[in-house]
Amino acid sequence: MADKAFLVDTTKCTGCKACQTACKQWNNLPSDEISSFPHEYTSPEKLSAITFNHVIITGIESADSSIPILQMMHKKCFHCEIANCITVCPAEAIYKNNYWVIIDQEKCIGCDECVRACVYNVPHLANKDYNEYGTGGFIDKDKAYKCHACTVKAREIPACVSACPSDALTFDFRLKIVAIAKKRLKIIKKNFPDACIYGLEEFGGMHVITILKDIPEKFGLPTNPRPIKPTEKRDGKEYYGFLSGLSFGMPSVKRALYKLSKYLAS
Ligand code: SF4
Ligand code: SF4
Ligand code: SF4
Numbered sequence: 001m002a003d004k005a006f007l008v009d010t011t012k013c014t015g016c017k018a019c020q021t022a023c024k025q026w027n028n029l030p031s032d033e034i035s036s037f038p039h040e041y042t043s044p045e046k047l048s049a050i051t052f053n054h055v056i057i058t059g060i061e062s063a064d065s066s067i068p069i070l071q072m073m074h075k076k077c078f079h080c081e082i083a084n085c086i087t088v089c090p091a092e093a094i095y096k097n098n099y100w101v102i103i104d105q106e107k108c109i110g111c112d113e114c115v116r117a118c119v120y121n122v123p124h125l126a127n128k129d130y131n132e133y134g135t136g137g138f139i140d141k142d143k144a145y146k147c148h149a150c151t152v153k154a155r156e157i158p159a160c161v162s163a164c165p166s167d168a169l170t171f172d173f174r175l176k177i178v179a180i181a182k183k184r185l186k187i188i189k190k191n192f193p194d195a196c197i198y199g200l201e202e203f204g205g206m207h208v209i210t211i212l213k214d215i216p217e218k219f220g221l222p223t224n225p226r227p228i229k230p231t232e233k234r235d236g237k238e239y240y241g242f243l244s245g246l247s248f249g250m251p252s253v254k255r256a257l258y259k260l261s262k263y264l265a266s
Contacts, residue, residue, distance in 0.1 A: 003099045005174035006149075007181055008210045008218075011188055011195075012168040013072035015057045022163030023053040023076075027153060030130050030140060049077055049126035050139055052147040053160050056219075072168075073219045074210065075159075077079065077101060077122045077147040081204030082227040085114035088256060090111060090237045091244070093144070098150040099174075109254040119225045122146050143256070149207070174207065183208050188213065201263050203227055235266035238260035 015164065023029070032044035032051055042193035047054045056073040083101045086094045087225075093107035094114060103123065114123045123146040130139035150158035161169040172175065179196045188195040191212045198221055216223050239261035247253040 001062045003015045003174040007170040007177045008074045009168050010072045014166045015072050017055045018163040019160035021176045022159040026159035039196040049124040049145040079207035084117040084228045087228045088113040088117040090240045104149050105143040108143045239264045
């Protein structure tokens with residue numbers, strides 16, 4: 001089956017957050033509790049276990065003057081081909097559904113390894129249950145959550161893409177998405193010489209391709225990020241392989257056994 005992918009053209013994004021809202025609506029996710037506004041337009045502050053898609057609005061200098069112009073960035077799981085989160089998970093709770101990276105909360109033991117291994121800070125552990133919001137127990141405390149590319153509650157075109165009114169989000173075959181991105185980059189480079197495409201090569205090629213007006217670092221994206229090798233020693237993972245059989249299937253016991261495994265490995 002030919003790979004599908006998202007295109008995020010941040011140069012077309014108007015910051016309306018229709019995608020952010022549509023994701024909440026489709027996945028029946030509650031609002032984040034906001035204590036302060038980090039930026040007058042960016043809210044909530046970051047991705048969380050109940051926010052899978054985040055529009056970040058910042059100011060950058062324009063190429064030909066000192067007048068700041070608003071710059072958008074979209075943050076959600078990049079669905080890496082070589083995914084650090086899958087490599088490090090000791091409970092085999094993260095898997096590929098075709099090319100999409102999915103977390104199975106039934107298997108998740110809340111160990112935090114994927115949270116720390118993802119260089120983009122995408123997965124988050126829920127700090128409480130959200131049953132009271134009528135999500136039917138969809139969000140459980142101490143389980144990891146992130147964008148599932150609308151495959152868990154499936155639809156043909158992801159909700160965030162359907163909602164975008166400015167053509168900043170596209171969903172299609174990856175080959176087609178890459179061709180569109182390269183064509184668009186040529187146009188953008190005339191005014192923004194440092195514009196680039198992120199996700200073509202990073203982590204083996206991502207399934208979310210992003211067009212940026214400037215170098216990736218300006219958007220908090222590392223160049224040449226390092227995939228964790230499956231053979232790399234992970235503290236505790238080996239011990240946990242033996243100890244997990246003693247958990248009687250209880251997530252809290254599994255988490256405790258994982259902590260013990262890390263202690264034994266240290
Ligand atoms: S962006 Fe992070 S959470 Fe998403 S697949 Fe890559 S490593 Fe995993
Ligand atoms: S928090 Fe859950 S999904 Fe993440 S690495 Fe641990 S067990 Fe795996
Ligand atoms: S693909 Fe679906 S789950 Fe992922 S950010 Fe878009 S709406 Fe949310």
